[in-house]
Amino acid sequence: MKTVVILDAAAVDRAVVRMAHEIVEHNQKPEMLAFVGIRTHGAPLARRLATKVGEICNRTFPVGELDVSMHRDDLDLRDTPPAVGASHIIFDVDDKTIVLVDDVLFKGRTIRAAMDELNDFGRPQCIQLAVLVDRGHRELPIRADFVGKNVPTALSEQVKVFLTEVDGKDEVLL
Amino acid sequence: MTATTWTRKDLLGIQDLTAEEITFVLDTAAAFKQVGKRTIKKVPSLRGKTLVNLFIEPSTRTRTSFELAAKRLSADVINIAASASSITKGETLKDTALNLEALHADIIVIRHSAAGAPHFLAKHLKASVINAGDGAHEHPTQALLDAFTIREKKGHIAGLNVTILGDILYSRVARSNIWLLTKLGARVTLAGPSTLVPRVFEQFGCRVTYDIEEAIRDADVINLLRIQHERQCKTMFPSIGEYAAMFGLNKERFARTKPDALIMHPGPINRGVEIDSEVADCSRSVILEQVTNGLAVRMAVLFLCARGL
Numbered sequence: 001m002k003t004v005v006i007l008d009a010a011a012v013d014r015a016v017v018r019m020a021h022e023i024v025e026h027n028q029k030p031e032m033l034a035f036v037g038i039r040t041h042g043a044p045l046a047r048r049l050a051t052k053v054g055e056i057c058n059r060t061f062p063v064g065e066l067d068v069s070m071h072r073d074d075l076d077l078r079d080t081p082p083a084v085g086a087s088h089i090i091f092d093v094d095d096k097t098i099v100l101v102d103d104v105l106f107k108g109r110t111i112r113a114a115m116d117e118l119n120d121f122g123r124p125q126c127i128q129l130a131v132l133v134d135r136g137h138r139e140l141p142i143r144a145d146f147v148g149k150n151v152p153t154a155l156s157e158q159v160k161v162f163l164t165e166v167d168g169k170d171e172v173l174l
Numbered sequence: 175m176t177a178t179t180w181t182r183k184d185l186l187g188i189q190d191l192t193a194e195e196i197t198f199v200l201d202t203a204a205a206f207k208q209v210g211k212r213t214i215k216k217v218p219s220l221r222g223k224t225l226v227n228l229f230i231e232p233s234t235r236t237r238t239s240f241e242l243a244a245k246r247l248s249a250d251v252i253n254i255a256a257s258a259s260s261i262t263k264g265e266t267l268k269d270t271a272l273n274l275e276a277l278h279a280d281i282i283v284i285r286h287s288a289a290g291a292p293h294f295l296a297k298h299l300k301a302s303v304i305n306a307g308d309g310a311h312e313h314p315t316q317a318l319l320d321a322f323t324i325r326e327k328k329g330h331i332a333g334l335n336v337t338i339l340g341d342i343l344y345s346r347v348a349r350s351n352i353w354l355l356t357k358l359g360a361r362v363t364l365a366g367p368s369t370l371v372p373r374v375f376e377q378f379g380c381r382v383t384y385d386i387e388e389a390i391r392d393a394d395v396i397n398l399l400r401i402q403h404e405r406q407c408k409t410m411f412p413s414i415g416e417y418a419a420m421f422g423l424n425k426e427r428f429a430r431t432k433p434d435a436l437i438m439h440p441g442p443i444n445r446g447v448e449i450d451s452e453v454a455d456c457s458r459s460v461i462l463e464q465v466t467n468g469l470a471v472r473m474a475v476l477f478l479c480a481r482g483l
Contacts, residue, residue: 067205070217075481081180083201084477086208120214 006151006159007172012132015148016045019130020052022146023099032097032125034062038114039085041103042066044165045132049101062096064089071113093122099146103161105131108142133172135159184296184303185475187312188353196354199474200322206477207470209246219477220247223280228270229306230256230286235441235465236306236315240283243472249281249480271295281480284308302479310344310402315475316440317350319468321358323460324395326467327436332359337389339364339421340399340448342371343410347440348399352378365389366421369410370401386421390431397438398423398448414447424450436460 007015027033033053037046043065050061067085075081100114115127130146135153151174153159162171180198188196209215225244227237237253244251254274256262261270271282281302284292289311296303307313325331336355342348342364352375355362362380364371376382383389390396401417411417418424423437428450437449437459445451454461 069205070209070219070477075219078481079181081202081478081481083198084205084474086205088208116218120209120212120217122213 003160003173005171006133006174007149007170009170012148012163012170012172015132016048017052019146019148020049020056023049023053023128023130024056026128026145027097029097030057030059032095033099034064034091034093034096035099035101036064036066036089036114036118038066038068038100038102038110040166041161041163042101044163045103045130046099046101047165049099049130062091064091064093066100066114066117068110068113068117071116073109073113087117087121089118089121093118093124095123095125098124098127099130100127101130103132103163104159105129105134105142105144105147106137106159108138108140111142112140132161133159180478183479184292184305185314185479186292186296186303186305188314188317188350188357189312191314191354191357193357193359196318196321196357199318199471199478200325202478203318203322203467203471203474204326206473207467209473210466210469216246216248218248220244220249220480223249223480224278225249225251225281225283225476225480226274226279227251227253227306228274228282228284229254230261230267230284230291231307233285233306235468236285236313239465239468240304240306240315240472240476243469243476244281246469247473247476249476252279267291267295268298271299271301275299275301281476304475304479307346310346310349312350313346313440314350315468315472316347317354318475319464319471320347320351320397320438320440321354322467322471323438323464324436327460328394331355334360334394335363335392336360336395336397337363337365337393338397338399339386339389339423340366340370341401341410342366342375342399344370344402345399349378351397352380356380363389363393366399367411367417386427387430390423390427390435393431393435395436395438396423396431397440398443399440400442400444400448418447422446422448422450423453425452428453428456434458438464440464 035046035050037043050063065088069082069084128145131144132148134147134150160173241251283304285306289309292305356379364382439461
């Protein structure tokens with residue numbers, strides 16, 4: 001199958017900037033915002049969004065990282081266990097507006113696991129979801145509040161996100 | 175190591191683990207340690223699974239630790255002590271275990287006075303078998319939590335001088351520790367009375383000395399072991415008082431250790447025998463942190479072995 005670039009480096013940046021503006025527009029109380037990225041690729045995206053929103057509002061926001069392995073619903077279906085990392089949230093999530101960030105929204109199961117993991121740290125006032133790519137095929141009633149790009153896909157296709165912090169370049173391939 | 179190389183359903187000992195597998199367990203344990211710091215200290219990873227603590231030999235620390243670890247992973251736990259079971263009515267270990275499996279037990283954590291008992295069960299059961307101590311053979315989760323504590327405090331294990339002091343002959347903790355630490359590149363020194371530290375242990379790749387001053391002088395880690403009276407069929411040294419005087423880690427000896435040497439002990443400690451109170455309670459003593467880390471290590475072991483059953 002031929003791979004197609006659906007977002008190049010400039011387009012990734014534009015998408016992040018646009019989502020940042022949408023987040024500001026959507027939240028009347030920016031002082032309550034905090035960003036939490038899902039590893040691996042959601043974590044650097046969360047840091048980028050926090051920086052961009054911070055530039056717009058002229059303030060800094062707490063940023064955390066989630067590893068959702070312990071809450072996955074497919075643990076028994078895998079041949080081998082996942083490499084589990086520690087979630088890193090050093091701020092109080094109680095009563096915050098948490099913007100949960102991931103690279104690709106697909107079946108929605110990772111987001112379900114992430115919300116359960118996040119609730120183990122406390123009770124946020126609300127959780128909003130930001131994703132760089134929404135490729136459809138949801139298996140759970142979950143939708144994103146902020147989307148970088150909607151990409152209709154076939155189940156057999158793969159969306160591959162590269163980010164400078166992890167992979168040395170910004171690019172999204174289908 | 176990547177996750178795809180962990181394929182074990184049982185943890186029977188350290189001897190047959192690779193350095194990569196050991197490191198993978200320690201890395202996984204680091205993630206589970208963080209769960210203990212959350213508002214909700216429980217994750218659903220083993221929801222719907224049943225763990226049986228089959229303790230044919232008494233224990234409080236290890237049994238409690240496994241029970242709490244299982245509960246924090248959302249498994250159901252049953253505790254069976256030999257004295258209160260059908261073992262007193264003549265049932266064999268294998269029959270007891272098969273009955274537990276017939277009740278859909280997914281994980282059996284076994285402590286037994288006979289070396290090899292967990293290996294025997296693992297051969298006959300589909301359930302995951304975890305060795306919580308078999309005779310004087312192995313106590314793998316203790317060695318893993320000791321290594322976890324050392325790595326957390328020192329940042330690495332390779333190249334460290336680790337002295338294990340006390341009753342080596344009857345200690346499963348010593349054997350598991352020796353295998354683990356040498357696999358990860360530490361230099362292990364064994365010390366204690368010659369009756370309890372036979373030279374044959376040099377075959378394990380460690381050093382044996384009867385000079386306690388020399389054993390503690392260059393040690394980065396000093397792991398003290400209790401005298402296992404219950405396993406000694408005859409007296410191996412003249413008296414407890416003499417042992418304390420010759421080999422106990424008292425204030426004076428402690429003053430001659432390296433200023434950053436860690437003091438460890440698997441518990442239960444006998445104050446005034448192998449360790450003085452001042453030393454056990456000092457800032458370099460990580461004895462209680464070992465207990466906290468034991469919980470994280472056991473969560474990791476249960477998660478890795480029982481997931482997928």
